[in-house]
Amino acid sequence: MTRKKRPDIAAALQQAGGLREGASRQVAKDSGVPEAHVYGVGSFFHLLAEPDVELRVCTGLTCQLAGADALLVAARAQGIEAVGCSCLAACDAPVPLLRGREVLPAMTLDDVRGVALEALRSPAGEHWQRAVGPELELDASASRLLHAPSYEGASFAKARALGPQGVIDLIARSGLQGRGGAGFPAGIKWRSVAAQAEMQRYVVLNADEGEPGTFKDREVMLRRPDAVLEGLAIAALTVGAKEVYLYLRGEFDRPWRAMSDAIAEFERRGTFGEIAFHMHAGHGAYICGEETALIEALEGKRGMPRIKPPYPTEKGLWGKPTLVHNVETIGCVPAILERGAEWFEALGRTGAGTKLYCVSGHVVRPGTYELPLGATLDELVEAAGGYTVGLKAFSPGGASSGFLPAAERGRPLDFKALAEVGSMLGSAGVVVLGEGVDMAWAARQQLLFFEEESCGQCAPCRIGTRFVRERLDAYIAARDGGDAAAMASALSQVADVAWEMDEGSICGLGMTAPLPLTSAMRHFPSDFPGSSTGDFPGSAKLG
């Protein structure tokens, strides 16, 4: 049974200037979707739900370190309708602002103060990526994802010659793991989609990069849109899909242009035959980076994650088998076809391949650096020019990975070694926090993010994200006011709630949302004086 496809009502709302009064009714008339459902979709996505906002200031942890709050105050002071927003994937150029859907990176107080909205100019100009790669040569040691594009389609031709089984075996042998966060083996995914009885299949690109501290996919799309598209075409060819959907977050105006230009170039050349690419813009919702939420959004609905199983490989887009991959993961595919599984596997140290690590915070040259999978924090920061102050803590894989203490600076940044200490590689968005950062403050920034970005569907996450943040607020207020009794009690439910959010939430957002606080409490007890974690029997979360 084929589900009836809903038109892209979010795009229609964007056309209508956002969720203004009457817009839902108009879009409902044009699309046939009930107006309440149109409204439900519009109100879910911040870029649609707040049509009068003129300027958004990134309030990710890295940008908070760089003084985002002051920029917000300055913008408001000159009458600009400005609000804070979740990470804009430009932590290498803090503080980015979003005017409409245009990202203005590296803005400082001087760039904002006294400047009218239309006159805001980024000091970074059009090509604003400042640091990429450890001055890597165009040699065999790299995936070349950060280098010059090529539209030859040689790897695609090779995949055609190898046949689906050959390609799947090659991908499996290469050891390629998903680079969006979960680290799931790509070969297993491809094999699973290819083995489905249903013949209508889809390939989806997850370019909804929004994990705070992460900006590598942006860079890959800007530099190697050809590799991403070729990887997608190879995947489509291999799993038997004719339609490829690219979901880019709504704040990715430049990557959007790069990808659509590259699609046009390949179409002009006719490189990929009948495979059709469809681009879909997000509208401001981190949760759509969760693959089933992304699929819901592609289907024109609120981006609420589905219950799994079934996984998208079995029932994905419009209920059909769907291969969903992160930008970096799929970008590795052409090189694997070109140079072989063994070459790719050998690139890594503790896992297969090189890895694009994003590093920001207290380092000299924040940026995207390609290193062997399993490099350590010290190696990464060395590539980035060193620490600006003494290391206190770091977040190895975005907000969802919590915090680790400086003592872990020699631990391989890979899927396994980080899981061993209750953290994760995630999206490899490394945020470095120097001495002097209050970890209660840092945890609060991350909790605010999760509270803002929870989809609200399931109770543990919807209630838990807010409850934990409010408890931390109560603790900080008590600590700053010297109220010992309140300090002792403020956080006493946190361990239980964190346990429940992990056990009871539908998706990874809720499961990991309390981790910034619980890991900070565990590793930095001196920033939480006089607190009690209140572990009742069986509460192992805080270790």
Add this chain to the structure above:
Amino acid sequence: MTEVKPATIVLDGQEVAIEEGETLLELAARRGVEIPTLCHDPRLVPAGACRTCLVEIEGWRRLAPSCTTVAADGMVVRSANERIERHRKTLMALYLTDHPAPGEIAPHIVDGSEVHRMAVECGAPDDWPRMAPIRVGREDHNAFIQFEPERCILCARCVRYCAEVEAVSAITLADRGSRTTIATADDLSLMEASCELCGGCIDVCPTDALTEKLALALPAPIPDKLERVRTTCNYCGVGCQMDLEVEREANEGRGRVRRVLSPPAGTTTNDGNLCVKGRFAYQFIEHEDRLTKPMVRREDGLLHETSWAEALETAARGLLGVKARHGSDALGFVSSSRCTGEENYLMQKLARAAFGTNNCHQCAAT
């Protein structure tokens, strides 16, 4: 031919044969194993959102919602153990932090909130700090359906019922995160939305977030003086079953219907569904204009109470008089949409056989 072994699962240590396609929740219910639910309704596609029905399946890393998980051969399932108990306790404690306390519920509401009952049942701590209400409501001048967003737990039964059962889709989940609420487009009144005021949303709501406005205007009831009386809706011939919530001693002993309630889904032909007339248009019962005895209009132009014999005699005489003076086709017979098919049949029989005219109509036939 080898005999095919029937598919089974092990539920709490007992082997149970699977009925094709059934969920773990359905299977457990069939076996008399009670699993708590808040967002479940047998008429709706399971959502797995409230998380109260999670069970443990051997080999699965995570607890699974029993409402969405289809039983598969060989599954070993536990509906209760220490882990599940801890999960339920903590989950319900969380619900309580985002829900008004039992004492804050209006005395008009006799059903209370399922959240409170479930929290007590599983022994959830109720001393966690409560959070200030965050969900915003709207002013709504509709006459029947009251919505109090701070009492809502976002199970979305109302939203899904409105879309899946009524095919009306007047309401939606709106906003997101902790501010998620139930809304119409642009927060319009239900009167301006596609809402048909069937009130099914009130029926499916497990809390007191959605309630009957008509009952809120009455004096608070004494809970143990309330009775439920099963009856058949007489607004049309479908025969929907409904339960009147009655206070026999109210109205100086004449009694009062407080609300019309749905029988549980799956127990009646109407599957618990009612329309706006059945659920809300019951004030005629006590209305002063309601005719409860046969009446006849006498020479003074006023209606006077009489016997059935005289009333029927008077009507027959009048009708036959018209026929005699003007012919059969001067008469017309209009029956009510409240009549059954049989009654409508009798009405046309009366028109044709007794009075000789085909002028017969039924008000719902247009």
